Amino acid sequence: MKRFLLLLLVFNSVTALPQQAPQDEEEDQPRGLQALFARFGDLYQENCAVCHGINFAGAVQGTPLIGTELIHGDSMIEITRSIRDGYADKGMPAWSETFTGIEIQSLALWIKENREGMLITDIGLNRDIEIPTSIIQTEHHALRLEVLIDGLDMSFSIAPLPDGRLLLTEKSQGLSIISVDGEQSDYIKGTPRIYQAGPSGSLGGLGWLLDVTLHPDYEKNGWIYLHYSERCEDCNAISRETKRPVSMNALVRGRIRNGHWVDEESIWKAPIDSYTSMTDIATGGRTAMDPEGFVFISVGFKTMDGNQNLGSPHGKIHRIHDDGRIPDDNPFVDDPGAMATIWSYGHRSPQGLEFNAKTRQLWGTEHGPRGGDEINLLLPGRNYGWPAFSKGQNYDGSEVKYGRADLELELKDIEQPVVDLTPSPGVSSLVFYDGEAFPEWRDDLIVATLKASDLFRVEISDNKFVRKEPLIENLARIRDVEVGPGGIIYLLLEHATGSKIVRVVPAKTDAG
Numbered sequence: 001m002k003r004f005l006l007l008l009l010v011f012n013s014v015t016a017l018p019q020q021a022p023q024d025e026e027e028d029q030p031r032g033l034q035a036l037f038a039r040f041g042d043l044y045q046e047n048c049a050v051c052h053g054i055n056f057a058g059a060v061q062g063t064p065l066i067g068t069e070l071i072h073g074d075s076m077i078e079i080t081r082s083i084r085d086g087y088a089d090k091g092m093p094a095w096s097e098t099f100t101g102i103e104i105q106s107l108a109l110w111i112k113e114n115r116e117g118m119l120i121t122d123i124g125l126n127r128d129i130e131i132p133t134s135i136i137q138t139e140h141h142a143l144r145l146e147v148l149i150d151g152l153d154m155s156f157s158i159a160p161l162p163d164g165r166l167l168l169t170e171k172s173q174g175l176s177i178i179s180v181d182g183e184q185s186d187y188i189k190g191t192p193r194i195y196q197a198g199p200s201g202s203l204g205g206l207g208w209l210l211d212v213t214l215h216p217d218y219e220k221n222g223w224i225y226l227h228y229s230e231r232c233e234d235c236n237a238i239s240r241e242t243k244r245p246v247s248m249n250a251l252v253r254g255r256i257r258n259g260h261w262v263d264e265e266s267i268w269k270a271p272i273d274s275y276t277s278m279t280d281i282a283t284g285g286r287t288a289m290d291p292e293g294f295v296f297i298s299v300g301f302k303t304m305d306g307n308q309n310l311g312s313p314h315g316k317i318h319r320i321h322d323d324g325r326i327p328d329d330n331p332f333v334d335d336p337g338a339m340a341t342i343w344s345y346g347h348r349s350p351q352g353l354e355f356n357a358k359t360r361q362l363w364g365t366e367h368g369p370r371g372g373d374e375i376n377l378l379l380p381g382r383n384y385g386w387p388a389f390s391k392g393q394n395y396d397g398s399e400v401k402y403g404r405a406d407l408e409l410e411l412k413d414i415e416q417p418v419v420d421l422t423p424s425p426g427v428s429s430l431v432f433y434d435g436e437a438f439p440e441w442r443d444d445l446i447v448a449t450l451k452a453s454d455l456f457r458v459e460i461s462d463n464k465f466v467r468k469e470p471l472i473e474n475l476a477r478i479r480d481v482e483v484g485p486g487g488i489i490y491l492l493l494e495h496a497t498g499s500k501i502v503r504v505v506p507a508k509t510d511a512g
């Protein structure tokens, strides 16, 4: 019975506000919830996969449940109704006799979550990318795209080196170096262990290599930071109960010497109890460095709760010194119930993170539930509201509510996004432009998107949104954007047919 009570808490946190449960109950939650989620997965595999496919992709007797519009609607209410009542004439049994109401709702949520999580292989991933060869004229600059390298595995991050080469992470392959002519090195040996992405199979999507970032003094000290998700088996209550591996964000730094990853130091790790079996698509997984020697990392919602709970690492931006020490001036260092590394909280899927060295501000992007993508100025100790507040819609189609009396959470308690992007373009990474190649863009944000496949420029003044200009439209899923030497912009394009890196360079008409 306790399980179902906990389940009600999940629904609450998805459709309305998080419960501020007493401390001891909170601590108990993740384990219970994760076990529950694994159970929904099993319910699905045992009862539904035969017709709808183990990866929801459909089978002979049933229709696909992800990667497509649903025939009967995809709100929580509609999916719940489909499962409960079935479509007997079409071969979909009614499940109301087999499962309790709450189990049916859980299956609906499970499908909903997987639909959301499948962003990564969503529409667009399999489409052929065509890189335009003609000059693109934007408001201030003409530009051209050059393919640096093609045919990469699913990639996450690039980091330009001072000499014009690039570091690259491929999620299930590893770290490599791309030369100025677009040659890929062997994978660097000895980086943290990672695992196959898998076609969303039950063990796929846990244990990926995520962000690669250079220390601001890289040229002197050679430090490279790797953000990955560490996978383990039989290592906490969830993994033992579900007999499945679990994973969680972790940060190390090291150096590359003769093709080897050396001098590795652990910089940040989460408590083992917070490792979950939810796919790493929800990890956030970005790193940003403040030239004064602080590191920020974004950790997404690899569990449905926790985002509003300061005792949990999930749904947070964390801040540590470049060697992993906890800064004395972190906002919650003196709060015994909070993780001392927390910088800001209430984040959902913070996929972009960027420190503006000029203004000494941290900025980030994140995905809202449905619509409500955000660009945020990330201030210490502030609450970004998820799942309590978002400009997006709830899964059941209702507006996300805030300010319920019993929670004492008011609009003023929630930091509002500087830029609200609805309908959501699937915003990914962002960078403040500070280069020479496109002088009119200096100090603007260059923002990449996945679903919308666009690159756009955002002007911000006094921390307020001024305007937005699309620079390149309908290109590809852009996973990362970085500025290299000379102000050349690098885009990491993510596609099933092979990820690519392209350079955005000024076109001749502009330069001459």
Ligand code: HEC
Binding pocket: 043, 044, 047, 048, 049, 050, 051, 052, 061, 062, 063, 065, 069, 070, 071, 072, 073, 079, 082, 083, 087, 090, 091, 092, 093, 095, 107, 108, 111
């Ligand atoms: C014997 C095959 C079969 C099984 C088993 C089955 N389904 Fe279905 N299901 C179907 C078919 C066929 C449809 C399409 C109905 C239609 O075309 O209107 C469907 C439709 C659905 C829909 C609506 C999809 C839409 O596009 O709107 C949902 C949701 C769904 N099933 C969930 C489940 C769940 C959850 C289970 C397991 C508890 C399950 N199904 C088990 C055959 C099956």
